[in-house]
Amino acid sequence: MSIRHGLLALLDQGPRYGYQLRVEFEARTGATWPLNVGQVYTTLGRLERDGLVVPDSEDEEGHLFYAVTDKGRAELRSWFDTPVPRTSPPRDELAIKLAMAVTVPGVDVHAVVQAQRRHSIKALQDYTRLKARALAGESTSSEGDDRSDLAWLLVLDQLIFQTEAEVRWLDHCETRLAQYSERQADLPAPSAASDAPKARRRTRA
Known part of the structure; x- marks a missing residue:
């Protein structure tokens, strides 16, 4: 900003x-x-x-x-x-948090996603209520009365669209995490036979 x-x-x-x-x-x-x-x-x-x-x-x-x-x-x-550049997007704390969560053992990534989804949906509901109140105020004011009302509505629209996109992204994260878990479950487990030679070598040593 x-x-x-x-x-x-x-x-x-x-x-x-x-x-x-x-x-x-x-x-x-x-x-x-x-x-x-x-x-x-x-x-x-x-x-x-x-x-x-x-x-x-x-x-x-x-x-x-x-x-x-x-x-x-x-x-x-x-x-x-000049258009706002997208070549160096600002750091997004949520994206960083999830990127770290999937690499740190012991973190319940699904719980992280669900907690954020609940928070984001509540924020979306709050923004929507604010927009409804702003539109109600706009309808009772004279046309062109205050451009600040229009400015606030544009900001609210951006917040609503951004939060809706965040919720969709969290849904996508859930799907990707589920697919990853399925692939991991399909991998063959290490066999006991493949570990036996290592054990014998350690015994001889």
């Missing part, structure tokens, strides 16, 4: 100070990826260092406003115009 570009997108609409940026960022994403003010100001410092924003003014309460520069607008447009 690019906090950097998210803040640039907000500043492109006018100067803002740190707490405003935090509140607006969370409003547009439904606080799915909550920020703290420290993260915001750290990112603003880096944006200022790179010439993408500049301090603009202060209000009567001492809040320092930041404004986007022409270079910052160019960076933002490039971000919007």
